[in-house]
Amino acid sequence: MMRRPLVPLLVLAVLAALAGCGGRANPDGRLPVVAAFYPLQFVSERIGGDLVRVVNLTKPGAEPHDVELSPRQVARISDAKVAVHLRGFQPAVDDAIEQNARRQGFDVSSAVTMLPSSEHGTDPHVWLDPTRLAAIGDRLAERLAAADPAHAAVYTSRAATLHQQLTQLDGEFSAKLATCSRRELVTSHTAFHYLTDRYHLTQIGITGIDPEAEPAPRRIAEVAADARRLGTTTIFFETLVSPKVADTIAREVGATTAVLDPLEGLTDPDADYFSVMRANLAALTTALGCT
Structure with a gap:
């Protein structure tokens, strides 16, 4: 009697286990997310919380405009379930997402009205308006929910809390x-x-x-x-x-x-x-x- 090869059976078992986890790639079960630079890391962590593992592609204290990606960072982008970026701000990040994670990419400029710039077409510094950052958070919650439907309600609730906090901050700026x-x-x-x-x-x-x-x-x-x-x-x-x-x-x-x-x-x-x-x-x- 011919025995079936053991290795393919093990591979099938691993694939089944991954499917049962909703495609989560991290060993700890958290959804892998990449954020192009700090403000996008901030909203990703506030909305994702303990359900996500966020990797910031720009090192702390580094100037993000001209960031260059290492092979390891490109691999992180490829593995991400959501890749949060701002198109036109960091060309290397745009290219890496286009080539490795087009379907997973979330361009935050699609969530808000961008202001014009004579130098670059649009001004990228959208996060300095708290109301626009709140709108970005709302859309990001939708993308995280699509990648991880089992926790959709949690992402929506956290985005609502962040939206309220940013609205309060906006009120402080307006008043003062x-x-x-x-x-x-x-x-x-x-x-x-x-x-x-x-x-x-x-x-x-x-x-x-x-x-x-x-x-x-x-x-x-x-x-x-x-x-x-x-x-x-x-x-x-x-x-x-x-x-x-x-x-x-x-x-x-x-x-x-x-x-x-x-x-x-x-x-x-x-x-x-x-x-x-x-x-x-x-x-x-x-x-x-x-x-």
């Missing part, structure tokens, strides 16, 4: 920025269009969307002249960008400098989206003379 003696903020690069659009402020950027671009001397002189004319007391720079140019303009016009964080990546392990946004709000109310 409603009555300011100045409404113009000078920033090292124009990362804050969504924030200024939402709260009726005006952004004056030393450089454009690319934080690594070097401003021309003529542009530095123009910004300094605007700062003097407007009575600007604070020149803002960012955590991941050198403050050198901001310091130069501040000295020239007799202003101080302060951090305004675009939240592209965290440097403080104890911080999160909410704490950084509230620190931004405190810096703005001081700089703009809000009562």
Whole structure:
């Protein structure tokens, strides 16, 4: 009597076990998710909680615009059940998802109305408007539920909680920025269009969307002249960008400098989206003379 090979039987048993787990690829049973950079990691973890294992493709403290992926990171994208990204912000991530996880990709720009940019077509910094981030969270919950139907109600409930928290944050910004003696903020690069659009402020950027671009001397002189004319007391720079140019303009016009964080990546392990946004709000109310 011929015996059936043992190895194929074992393979079938493993495949059956995986099917019974809803296709979850992690040994601990959690849904594998990749997030392109910090704000997308934040919403993924808030909504997924203990049901997901989120891998951030941008290292903490790294500039996300020009991220390059390792073979291991590309493999993570290939294995992910949901790959959360912002099309056009990180070309290497876009390409890797297109080639390895097209069906699993979730482009968050599809969930909201994006603001225009003369440099890149649209401004990518959508997460700096809490109401837009709330809308992204709602859509992400739908994608997680589709990948893991057994826990759909949990994802929906967590997204509703996050939406409520972001709505509260939006209310704090609206109330504290409603009555300011100045409404113009000078920033090292124009990362804050969504924030200024939402709260009726005006952004004056030393450089454009690319934080690594070097401003021309003529542009530095123009910004300094605007700062003097407007009575600007604070020149803002960012955590991941050198403050050198901001310091130069501040000295020239007799202003101080302060951090305004675009939240592209965290440097403080104890911080999160909410704490950084509230620190931004405190810096703005001081700089703009809000009562």
